[in-house]
Amino acid sequence: MTNIPETGRTPRVQIRLVVIQILVLSLLGTLGGRLWYLQIRNGDEYAKEASGNHVQQVVQPAVRGSILDARGVPLADNETRLVVSASRTDLMKMDDDGEAVLTKLAGVLGMKPKDVIEKVRLCDAKTPQPCWNGSPYQPIPITDEATPKQALQIRERSEDFPGITAEPEAVRRYAAPGEANTAQVLGYLSPVTDEEITEAEDTDSPYLRSDQVGRSGLERQYDKELRGKAGVTRYEVDNLGRVIGKAESDAAEPGSNVVTSIDARVQRVAEYELNEAMVKARQQFDKITGENYKADSGAVVVMEAKTGRIVAMASNPTYDPNAWVGGISGKDYTALTGKKSNYPLLNRAIQGQSAPGSTFKVVSTAAAVEAGYEWDGGYPCTSSYSVGGQVFKNFEGESFGPISLGRALEVSCDTVFYGLADKEWKKDGGINPKKGEPKDYFYKAAHQFGLGQETGVDLPNEVTGRVPDRQWKQDYWKANKDAWCKSGKKNGSYTEKIAYENCLEGNKMREGDSINYSIGQGDTLVTPIQEAVIYGALANGGTMHTPTIGKAIISADGKTVKEIKPEVSGKLPVSKATVKGMDKALAGVVTGGTAAWKFQGWPQDKIEMHAKTGTAEVYGKQTTSWLATYSKDYTVIMTISQAGTGSGASGEAVRNIYSAMYGVQKDGSIDSKKALLPTPEKDLPKVKSDGSITAPKISKDPAKDLQASEEDETGAADGDQPAATTSPTGTGNRDTRRRGARPKKRRRALT
Known part of the structure; x- marks a missing residue:
């Protein structure tokens, strides 16, 4: 056996030792570099984040500002309700994802377990309503109509309801004063989503997870002004979560109030007359189709002719926006969005477009003169x-x-x-x-009249129509x-x-x-708001205005008032002589033309009325009714789909709207004491030193409204209730905010 000298192994051992030493030194260098990065290079940043682990935030939602009519009457405000909410985070920690707790909760609230469980599931592409489309980390409201007894049961048996809270909260209320619904104009709220929170992080108006945001109408258009700023209180806690001190806090700032040009009394009349016109149209026989008119949808716009301010805007079918408060039910959601709903969420005054029929002839007339x-x-x-x-x-x-x-x-x-x-x-x-x-005079004239583009009304999702x-x-x-x-x-x-x-x-x-x-048929499409701008310009001599609903933004304390001034959008492409000629011709429509049979007995010498009727043919459907009218003060446009002729379907309703505003009686006389709005409202509601806004009461009877207004000016009569007051926090007085006065949620679309 040959012996291998020990000296032959030494170089290998030495090489291994060197490699190990290099590895050890590399690891030590890496660890040292990492420690330097964490403690020196980014030490301050991580120290700040670490300290945040010992600070908990408590958010106090800001009270949302009110939406008021031109006289200060609340169209949308807030009231205190008992809200029962569930923490999805706590429920998901349970073995059954909280199903047993939610089932037990349903029994206390008198609800079906299925309905309660559906309320807390998260929305996605595969999950139908009802579901939660807000942040999964914030409490999810189950109901905002809990009774004191129900809330007490939940709070006293907290061990049986982990993750469930029952607290009084300020909740949105759509007041519908005097049954003036104003649904599509106001819009509705829903919880902010995680995507929206991320998108708004670097803006001057970031969202908190507890925020509700406007989804349509004025709620969306003026969301930033209405929302206010939530308060945040920060507490120092130990590693067990116990509070050991209070850090800095930011007080909540209530949202501003939006004063509109809407008059709740005229709004109520417009909604009623539109609905009545549709009901009556369905009783009329259509000779062409051999069946009664369907009158399936319609819209009406009442606008100040000299400013473009909207006094009333109604769309039918309509709905109750209170259905969205506290989370919409599956039944209500289907009623508002299903194929059989006829889509009441649409504001047909700005989103409904159809052929204008003969109301378009004012454009063709201007084109002919230009040619x-x-x-x-x-x-x-x-x-x-x-x-x-x-x-x-x-x-x-x-x-x-x-x-x-x-x-x-x-x-x-x-x-x-x-x-x-x-x-x-x-x-x-x-x-x-x-x-x-x-030359294309007829087509260019339509563009010059503002057709084929948005009017710029301060509501989201306006459509352009088509030239x-x-x-x-x-x-x-x-x-x-x-x-x-x-x-x-x-x-x-x-x-x-x-x-x-x-x-x-x-x-x-x-x-x-x-x-x-040339007669408003074919592929031409217009919206009622576009027609209002055109006929408003004819009424005032040729000036087109950008239609507006917002009139002023008033801060919660009343110290800051920002008026929203009317804006001119253009001039009609016709001479004063042509405008004068059209004005005379359109007055003739009322006295001897196609609308005369509906305006017989009208006091034309005192309140000159002008009109243009339109009956638009639509392939596969019954004719669309259009009636465009104006006085020296107002423009009223009404359209009803599948309802027949312009004057036949809409004439009586439009006349009744003017009669209510001017106080015109059935015999043609004028009773100024019964006139709701004989001249446009110029002043803003009065703001008190504490920021509250005093507004007149609205009843179902216009005569009582007028009497109340007179008493407000001279002092309330003995035994009368005081006028409603909108406070800077939107809670108001007991007369208008008591729970019994709150409109009940309607469970179907209204027609």
Whole structure:
């Protein structure tokens, strides 16, 4: 056996020792570098975070500001209710995810266990309402209608209800004064989401997990002003969570009040008259379809003609915004958003768009004058207008012979506008326009009147409507060409033939397109708020205003008042002489034209009324009723889908709205004592030194409202209740804030 010398192993051992030494030194260097980074380089930052582990925050939600009508009457405010909430974090620590606790809670509250459990599940793409779309780390409200007895049971048996709280909280209330619902204008609240919290972190108005935010209407538009700033109290605690001291704290700042130009009394009348008009329309027989009118939706706008301020805005079907307070139920959510709901959450005054029918003729009249046609020219008003093999009829085949543009407006003669639009189409080169830009007077006039774009009203999600000019046709053709070419047939059904024609030349301005467009038919779409701006401009001599609902922002202490001034958005593209001619013609619509039968006996010599009726045809549906009107003070626009003619469906309702505002009686006399708003409200509500706002009471009877207003000015009569007061914290007095006076949640959409 050969012996290996020991000296042969020494170099290997030495190499291993060197490697180990290098590894040890590397580890020590890494640890040293890390310690330097933690203790020196970022020491202050981590020290600050570590200290935060011993500080707990308690959030005091800010009281949300009130939304008031023009006289200070609360449309949306707050009241104190007993709210039962569940901590999802605590429930998830239980073996059954808190199901047993929630089932027991349901028994105390008189609710179904399924409904309670659904309230605390988190919303996602697969989870239907009801569910919680707010932060999972904040208490989730189960009910805001707990009785004192129920709250006492929960608090006295806290060991049986871990993670459950029952506390008095300020809760949003949509007061509906005098049954003025104002739902789509006000909007509603829901909890802030984690995504919204993250997005707002670096803004000047960050969210807290406990915040409720506006989701539509004024609640969303003025959310920042209404929300205020939550208070935060910080406590120093030990590692066992025991409070050992109080750190700094920030007091809660209540939100500001938003004063609107809405008059709750006129709002109530507008809502009532719109609903009544729809109910009556459903009782009328439609000869064309062979069944009664459906009158499935509608809207009305009442606007100050000289400022653009909105006095009333109603949309039907409507709903009760109180349904969202404290979390919406599955039944209510389905009623508001399901396919059979007819979508009451839509504000059809700014989101409902349809062909305007003959109310559009004021635009076509302006276009004709701009194109060089004389106002007093003799234009043939025949019973029909023929182009090739197609016949375009006048309404009910009427014929008035040669008439002026003003007379054409007054009697709403379709064939006059057919002829003018057809001539301009031919001058522009017909289906293959001449080189260079066509004049397109009729289409350019619509844009100059503000159509095809938002009016800028201070409400979210306004739609633009549509002006089907050459650019729109080109864009629309590109988007739909493939579908048209696939489904179109030369000798197929009506819709297949249309698709076939559109496939070939849907991007070209055809003769029939321009003819239909001239009377507000075809692809033209407008909204009621756009019509209000146009007819308001005609009322005031030609100035278009940006419609506004917000009138002022008043801080909770009343010390800061920021007025929202009316803004001019443009001028009508017509001369003063043309505006004057239109004004005279539209007055003639009331006295001898298409609206005369609904305004018989109206005191035209004292309150001059102007109107334009519209009956828009919609393929596959019954006709849409439009009535656009104005006096020297106000513009009232009403539209009802599938309800028949403009004056037939809407005439009586619109007249009743004016009668209520001006105090016009059935016999045509004027009783100023019964006039709700004979002139627009100019002043803001009076703010007291403590920030509270005194407002008149609103009853269901307009006469009582007027009497109360007179008593407020001279002093309340013996035995009368004082006027309602909105306090800076939004709690108000017992007369208007007592629990029994709170409107009950309606469990269905209202029609």
